[in-house]
Amino acid sequence: MNPPHLPARRGSLQGGGRHVWQEFPGRRSGDRGDSADPAGEHSLSLHPLLHPRLPWLRVPPFTGSAPQDPPELGGHGGAMGAVGILSWLLLLQTVPWAAGARPCSPKYFGRDAMVCVCNATYCDTLDPLVLPAPGSYVKYESSKAGKRLERSQGSFQPNATPGPRLLLTLNVSALYQHLKGFGGSLSDAAALNILGLSQQAQDNLLHSYFSESGIEYNLIRLPMACSDFSVRPYSYDDVPHDYELTHFRLAEEDVKMKIPLLHRASAMSRRPLSLFASPWTSPGWLKSNGDVRGKGTLKGQTGDKYHKTWANYFIKFLDEYAKHNVTFWAVTVQNEPLAALLTPPQFPTIAFTAAKQRDFVVQDLGPALARSPHRTRIIILDDQRIHLPHWAKVVKTSFPPAQVLNHFVAGWTDWNLALDLEGGPNWVKNYVDSPVIVDSSKDIFYKQPMFYHLGHFSKFIPEGSRRVGLHSSCRRLICQLEHVAVLRPDRALVLVVLNRFGWDAPFAIQDPAVGFIETVAPANSIQTYLWRQQ
Template sequence: MPFNMFTTLVLLTGLLISAVRLEDCFQQHFPDNGIVCVCNVTHCDALAIDKIANPGTVVSFESDITGKRMRKTISSLETLTININHSSTFIMHIDKADRRQKINGFGGSFTDAAGFNIFSLPENMSRRLLQDYYGSDGIEYSIGRVPIGCTDFSRKNYSYDEVDGDFDLKHFALAPEDHLYKIPMIRMATNFTNRQLKLLASLWAPPIWLKTNNRHNGMGIIRGDPGGPYYRTLAKYHIKFLDEYKKLGIPFWAITSINEPAGGLKPHWHNPSVGASPEMIRDWIKHDLGPLLESSGYGKDKLHLIIHDEIMSLLIHYAKNILKDPEANKFVSGVGIHWYEYGFEPYTPMNLVHESYPDKFLISTEACEGWGGNFQGVRIGNWTRAETYAWDIINNLNHWGTGWIDWNLALDPLGGPNYVLNVADSAILVDAKNKVYYKQPMFYALGHFSKFLSPGSIRLGFSDNIDHPMIKVTAFLDTNGQVIVILLNRKEEAIVASIAGVTNEPFQVALSPRSIKTLIVPSSSLSSSTPKP
């Protein structure tokens, strides 16, 4: 289980490298330029910020490697207007009439590990942590992913019906983990958000008697063929989960077909899983899952079915082979993508799916840093991980993505609990022993998108002359009629961006080295064009 031993030692012993106060964020510094904002029983920074820009101004929020966290600046357009004698690093021209996909939202996952960590804190801190994610004074998440049963980020394997041969699922019952962790987190998030909370359910592993290997983990598929009793029961299993949560007043916005179906086809796969080829999923949807969803009151007008829920390199393979079948296609609303090939270039598979199936939305359904290789586990306060998040989010959005869902809402200093030792990093880390939690740079990177791009925001087309691979930009029209521009500078030196097409005259903004900046630009002359599909 590789992880940064020195970082772990620092956390577990409570050794304070240095602590300073920066505005409302109480900063704690760790080795290798690691900076976090510390929350304890009496103090936690909040993001209760005004997101409206007055006419004649540009409002910016910047976070960077030196410790800025959503640093707000209000500038007059007059002072930002370009002097032709001043050079710019690049020019971005936004086309306000070129309106593309709408945002579904941003969010994180209500895993068992997240619940275990969050509820290990004093009650007021548990509430504050979820408010940091979903509240109007937090980063305003609008999506929550909910595992159907266990994941690797559980403390043990479990499902909701382990009575062999119970094809009618008479013994189906939610687990203690649902009542202790998932449901309380969902209810808190619902109470805190001023947006409609969209819940997305995903299955890792079904009851073991449905699988060929008779185990939650490892390589194994559903017994028999789609249309048969085992696949039919798998569809019923999804319906039972939706029904049980509905009885508790918790409706779902979407489900995915199967989480990472290619994983369960691999020998020595350690995570809870069920393997499925695209052809298996296609036939299961058209013979079992799709019709049963409709007959149970969960048709497309009530619940979205998202396919794939897998890595980018398999996107075309799964999407094409499922969606080319009209009987399966008619039940599907969206396509989910996991980021575990970060750096996968180009992102053109997303373009190809959109071009072939423009009525299906694309959304990133799972992401986390520190998930494998030599960099597995927690790197507390690491700014590079904030940059990789922002990089992937911008690329997804610029290739027709409608949102981005982080993995665990909170982990412990070791990157768990995870019963298969597949530890990872998280935007928030909980040190229950010392009654503190740490808001990492990744948390604020996510906020540069989730707080400003509310559901219904529309991506705007743009052109640019960026010739450096460490710079990324995107632009949106928010639900208040303002233009939101998000810029990422991964260079070691400051840059200057010229923004044209939004206001009467182009204007310039500076970005600090290694920084993320969100701009709010008021605009009263937007075209009334409708979004492109």
């Protein structure tokens, strides 16, 4: 059996994940939105971006000799003796869900691949986050050596020991962009995989993503109708020439799968969830090629009946979801609009240039949203970072500069929340990776290293946080550590430090208002530090 850590094919067209997006408000009288410094990209412009897909977050082969190792779940791959397994089973029976953090149950796929296994009766968890007392800090660490968001604590010191180590100095008075949050995408494929588990295992998976015992995602991206990560091509109105959209209907994938999962995730989360929707394709009869699949643009020109109908399709989508008590923070105009110019013929897509998307927003989608009851924002681009700044420059020609600068936000939204062992289902066979891999035949799911890496951000950086100044004493072109500092709305500070290299890196943290932390970033590790100044 191949390991569940699938090759990341993020360069493939129509991947749908981790896109750059820039947000503009609906053009509403008196609606100014939230003021924020320009961040520029929604793939989390944290200066630098700490990339969540790192192959080194793995450990050597499992020997089963350590008495603290939890048993393998799902009846395969374990080397622990019967006494150890019995002890763990007895422990699991006595520990309720909210009793505290549970360790990872590891499964090893060769030398360099470890995942944490969850099923209906057991899943690793985190304690609810509690801010440390002033003068102390907490640290969470994940590493190739096997740690998964492992918590420890310590105290600030008044002075640092002299030495050549790296020094990171915070400057809380230098405030940068506001952060919207972190999350993933509830595609048809993700919903199918989650619902393919037993009810208890489903709950464990959703808790892992959205609850206080998990990594607390607050963003969810939803495809409007099909994406390539569906089991079939479809739209919400496949009746030709229905310009009034009288035959518009949500699909079973929405009503029976995604909407119930959204309600369950929301009920588990202590943070408000922000949803945004992205279309892959219009109905075929609105496209130049007459098919939801393949290269094509909207028929006609902006402002005509085709574009007005497509804009009203967005409103119908928002209307129908609202009937199920689901509202959307934003919509993107189109998933990967430029990739659609090159896409293979089987992909669902619509192509837009920056100018065409600008004109569609100004003449059709923006006015349609302004007339609707939905206070939903519009996100442009929804494509690769390499298209910036050109795309934003073109769109800004129709918006006053002050309005644009006051409506940038920053965040990271990953692609599918869960996929199967093949990296699907995907009806065009565009298989990719995911933080969670589901094996429904055994009623288990694997939490991959990238799940915990993303958690080093999503768990500790809530919506409304702001990046702050962080000075590094490193003067080389390439420094061993990557890092970012954030001020939370509750005034606590977060520092994330990444060591991509195969050797330890001693360093010190200085907060002039508190003192020093002398610490080490182990080889191939990521750490999150949390403290408050008073």
